[in-house]
Amino acid sequence: MTPSIRPYRPADRADVYDVCVRTGAAGQDASGLYSTDELLPDVFAGPYVDLEPESAWVVDDGSRVIGYVVAAADTPSFVSSYREHWLPGFAAKYAVATAADEPIIRMGLDPERMLVPEVSAYPAHLHIDLLPQAQGHGLGRALIDTLRADLHRRGIPALHLTMDPANTNARAFYDRLGFVELPSGSLGIATGPADA
Ligand SMILES: CC(C)(COP(=O)(O)OP(=O)(O)OC[C@H]1O[C@@H](n2cnc3c(N)ncnc32)[C@H](O)[C@@H]1OP(=O)(O)O)[C@@H](O)C(=O)NCCC(=O)NCCS
Numbered sequence: 001m002t003p004s005i006r007p008y009r010p011a012d013r014a015d016v017y018d019v020c021v022r023t024g025a026a027g028q029d030a031s032g033l034y035s036t037d038e039l040l041p042d043v044f045a046g047p048y049v050d051l052e053p054e055s056a057w058v059v060d061d062g063s064r065v066i067g068y069v070v071a072a073a074d075t076p077s078f079v080s081s082y083r084e085h086w087l088p089g090f091a092a093k094y095a096v097a098t099a100a101d102e103p104i105i106r107m108g109l110d111p112e113r114m115l116v117p118e119v120s121a122y123p124a125h126l127h128i129d130l131l132p133q134a135q136g137h138g139l140g141r142a143l144i145d146t147l148r149a150d151l152h153r154r155g156i157p158a159l160h161l162t163m164d165p166a167n168t169n170a171r172a173f174y175d176r177l178g179f180v181e182l183p184s185g186s187l188g189i190a191t192g193p194a195d196a
Contacts, residue, residue: 001062008056015065017041023129026166043108067130069143082111122188124159152191160188
């Protein structure tokens, strides 16, 4: 079956977690790097699909999810919701940290780190990941186009992302799609039709 993009469903959650960890080391497999493979998705995927499932899209190959884009349509609202609804469980789950886990846990405990200075002009933010076999076929572009069109329909003017500078492949992808570097170092783009 040709992979297709569709809205996220709760039954996709385990696949989303799997994709997140298998692409979580600057685009490479992060399996086994931390004390649990749930740590990265508990920071970069779980809160999005649980708190804001309506802003998540997946690539479905007919048997499983092989890629996703997750987003917060309004970053300040998402930060508040994260602090109230996600942080307590996260803090309890990761009360004991190994040295390797510590930097990721610190991010998970600090949702206000998402409040980049440009957030009023670029209120939405996203995370995107595709398994290796799904990469390089236009699906990343299609996911971003889907999200941009939906956010535009919902009245959100622009979105941003922050990324690991070591991920040079992802940076080339965002450059190709027309993202521009913002003063904070985040990347931003207007929503709306892809050619807008
Ligand atoms: C980064 C990622 C989302 C890109 O998605 P993708 O499906 O592989 O990219 P696409 O095939 O849609 O490429 C879209 C465009 O970007 C270009 N592009 C993609 N990767 C590129 C690269 N490494 N160098 C140069 N151009 C690149 C493509 O040539 C294509 O150009 P075109 O549409 O004008 O022909 C995907 O490769 C991925 O998930 N990688 C691993 C996880 C990751 O790094 N996530 C991002 C974290 S910030």
